Amino acid sequence: MEVKPGYKQTEVGVIPEDWDVSSVGCEYEIKLGKMLDAEKNVGVSKPYLGNRAVQWDRIDIRDLPTVPMSRTDLERFRLRKGDLLVCEGGEVGRAAIWESPLQECYYQKALHRLRPLRGFNSRLMAAFLRRWSDCGLLVNYVTQTSIAHLPREKFMEVPIPVPPPPEQRAIATALSDVDGLLDGLDRLIAKKRDLKQAAMQQLLTGQTRLPGFHGEWEVKRLGDVLIRLANGALYQPSNSTGLPVTRIETIADGTIDMSRVGYGARTSELEEYRMLCGDILFSHINSVDHIGKVAIYSGEPPLYHGMNLLLLRVGSSLNSQFLFYWLGSRKGRNKAMSLARQAVSQASINTSDLKRVEIPLPPLPEQAAIAEVLTEMDAELAGLEQRLEKTRALKQAMMQELLTGRTRLVARGGAEYAEGRSARRQKT
Numbered sequence: 097m098e099v100k101p102g103y104k105q106t107e108v109g110v111i112p113e114d115w116d117v118s119s120v121g122c123e124y125e126i127k128l129g130k131m132l133d134a135e136k137n138v139g140v141s142k143p144y145l146g147n148r149a150v151q152w153d154r155i156d157i158r159d160l161p162t163v164p165m166s167r168t169d170l171e172r173f174r175l176r177k178g179d180l181l182v183c184e185g186g187e188v189g190r191a192a193i194w195e196s197p198l199q200e201c202y203y204q205k206a207l208h209r210l211r212p213l214r215g216f217n218s219r220l221m222a223a224f225l226r227r228w229s230d231c232g233l234l235v236n237y238v239t240q241t242s243i244a245h246l247p248r249e250k251f252m253e254v255p256i257p258v259p260p261p262p263e264q265r266a267i268a269t270a271l272s273d274v275d276g277l278l279d280g281l282d283r284l285i286a287k288k289r290d291l292k293q294a295a296m297q298q299l300l301t302g303q304t305r306l307p308g309f310h311g312e313w314e315v316k317r318l319g320d321v322l323i324r325l326a327n328g329a330l331y332q333p334s335n336s337t338g339l340p341v342t343r344i345e346t347i348a349d350g351t352i353d354m355s356r357v358g359y360g361a362r363t364s365e366l367e368e369y370r371m372l373c374g375d376i377l378f379s380h381i382n383s384v385d386h387i388g389k390v391a392i393y394s395g396e397p398p399l400y401h402g403m404n405l406l407l408l409r410v411g412s413s414l415n416s417q418f419l420f421y422w423l424g425s426r427k428g429r430n431k432a433m434s435l436a437r438q439a440v441s442q443a444s445i446n447t448s449d450l451k452r453v454e455i456p457l458p459p460l461p462e463q464a465a466i467a468e469v470l471t472e473m474d475a476e477l478a479g480l481e482q483r484l485e486k487t488r489a490l491k492q493a494m495m496q497e498l499l500t501g502r503t504r505l506v507a508r509g510g511a512e513y514a515e516g517r518s519a520r521r522q523k524t
Contacts, residue, residue, distance in 0.1 A: 103501070108255050112501040115259050121252025123216040128184065128248060129203035130173045132163055139166040143198065145175075147186045147206040152226060153191045153275055155181070157201075165202065173202040180210040180218040182225060188238055188246045189229040191222045208251060215261060219268035224256060227495050259501065266505035267498045274491045279449075281484045288480065296425045299466045300418075302456060306469070309462045314414075319451025324409035326447075328401035329369040331360030339366055341402035347379055347391045350424055358402060369401040374416035376408040378399075378423065380445040387443045389433025406447065415460060417467035422455055424513040450457045 103110050106117045120126065130137075130144065143160040165173070175181075177196040182189060184206055187430065194201070203209055212218060228234050237250040298304035302313050319325065331341055336361035345356040360366050373395030379386055381404050393399060401407045410416045422428050431453060436443035457463065497503035 106257075108257050111257050112259075112504065115257050115501055118216075118256055118258045119252060120210075120256055120464045123212060123214055123256060123258070124180075124210040124221070124373070125213055126251060127172075127209050128206045128246050129207050129209065130165070130169055132162065133316060139164045140492060142163070142170070142200065142202050144173075144202040144204050145181065145207060147183050147192075150181045150183055150190060150207060151191050152190055153192055153222065153228050155194060155197075157197055160198075160201070163202075163204070169202070174262040175201050175203060175209070176211075178211075178218060180221055182208040182210060182246075182251075184208055184247075185243055185245045187229070188244050189225045189246045191225045191233045191431060193218055193222060208248065208356055210248070215263040216256075216258065217261075217268045219272055220259075220264050221256075221270070223271050223495060224499060227499055228254075230492075257499070257501070260506065263504070263506040270498065270505060271491065271494065274487065274494060278484065278487055278491070281480060281487060285477065285480050285484065288477050291325065292363075292470065292477065293426065295473065295516065296421060297427075299469065300422050300425055300456075301427070302348065302458065306462065306465050309458065309465065311459070313456045313458045314455050315456050317451060317455045318408075318455055321411055321414040321455070321457070322408055322451075323411045323417075324407060325451060328403050328405060328407060329360070329366050330403055331358075331400075332363070333367050334359045334361040338362060338399065339399045339400050341366070342370075342371075342377060342405050343402055344379065344382060344404050347377055347389050348384075350389075350391055350420075351398070352377065352391045352393060354397065354399075357399070360400065361400070366400055371399045371401050372409065373405065375401075376410075376420050376423070378406040378408055378450075380406045380447070380450065382442055384433065384436060384438065384443045387436045387445065388423070388429050390420055390423045390428075392416065406450070412458065414457065415463035415467055417471060418457075418463035419455070421467060421470050 098108055099105050104113050104115055108117055111117070141162040142165045143162050145157075145160065149160065150157045155409065175194045175196070177194065179194040180191060181194060181203060182191045186206070210218065210221065212221075225234075225387055234246060234254070237246060237254055238244045239247050239250065257265075299306070328342060331339075338361050340354065340357040341360045342352075343356065343358045346352055346354075348356070371393050373393060375393045377391045377393070379389040381387075382389070408419070410419055423432075432445060435445045435449045435453070437446070458466070498505065
């Protein structure tokens with residue numbers, strides 16, 4: 097394969113001619129953390145980070161455990177600001193930089209701690225680790241026993257492209273800017289979800305009334321306001337050219353995931369189970385965490401109601417969107433869990449018990465108004481989540497371009513570049 101001018105073929109692939117190739121061990125001091133041993137650990141109890149605390153580009157310091165540390169331990173395993181922590185097991189290579197949110201913290205043996213030996217930019221290193229993890233490169237260096245591990249000796253051997261220092265900083269800054277945008281979107285989505293939960297709590301119970309609505313609410317049993325509450329059809333499985341039929345997996349976060357439906361052979365019996373716009377699917381046989389989950393059907397594409405999900409179809413006194421939001425609210429989910437009967441591997445709700453559930457109901461116009469407010473909040477959340485996914489895809493594309501040198505942020509040449517390259521050679 098011909099390499100275009102200005103680039104060269106190396107063990108890490110095609111990179112710019114002015115990039116070097118090194119290894120993680122040449123660029124970083126790598127040390128595993130403290131071994132946890134209840135019988136041998138002595139000293140003063142100190143907080144430490146484990147594998148779960150280190151997520152991609154962030155470190156969770158909530159509810160950190162502690163371990164007794166000797167004086168030697170305190171010197172060896174204390175974290176400094178800027179340390180790069182890399183998971184040795186679990187999701188091998190998952191990494192984040194310690195920014196010193198705590199005055200004092202340590203780390204356990206499930207983590208590698210990296211400190212640069214020759215000035216390699218650790219934010220760039222974290223980006224390389226993410227790319228290697230995504231493309232499966234680290235699998236070649238993993239020791240597989242019962243759980244995958246990345247031994248220090250193997251980690252040191254991993255080859256790494258080395259752009260000039262100015263370009264390292266430019267790439268790291270560009271990716272950090274996108275990370276900042278992602279973090280901002282994550283926080284905004286979390287805030288909007290909290291606002292929606294608060295709105296549901298207030299509006300669906302009548303604690304807060306929308307402008308123009310007054311009067312008393314009624315309390316009715318669910319079975320009295322539905323015209324259908326039933327399990328679905330037993331069907332003959334077919335291939336993907338059959339009729340799409342709901343399964344337990346069809347419900348996903350309040351929506352219907354058409355990619356996870358089953359397919360049934362076209363029969364007159366199955367045709368009787370075709371769903372209508374506004375029908376609600378209710379998970380009545382599932383794990384305790386998923387019991388009572390709901391999804392509402394928009395009417396498209398065609399869908400048929402299969403076993404293991406209840407179908408709820410409202411009568412003339414009830415707005416289906418209002419019921420959907422009430423069932424999906426914290427109060428609705430808690431009520432479902434209280435009705436669940438735990439078996440060996442899963443929980444279930446008896447339909448007779450479900451029919452007796454009491455729901456506070458305003459008049460239909462107020463039901464519709466409340467549903468509209470919550471639907472608008474859902475639409476705003478969906479828009480933000482789409483932006484988040486697009487931004488993540490943008491970052492992936494940027495990493496592909498910048499970490500291979502296909503797109504350059506800093507022109508070759510210049511005193512700073514020459515000085516940095518000379519310094520690296522002297523350290524080598």
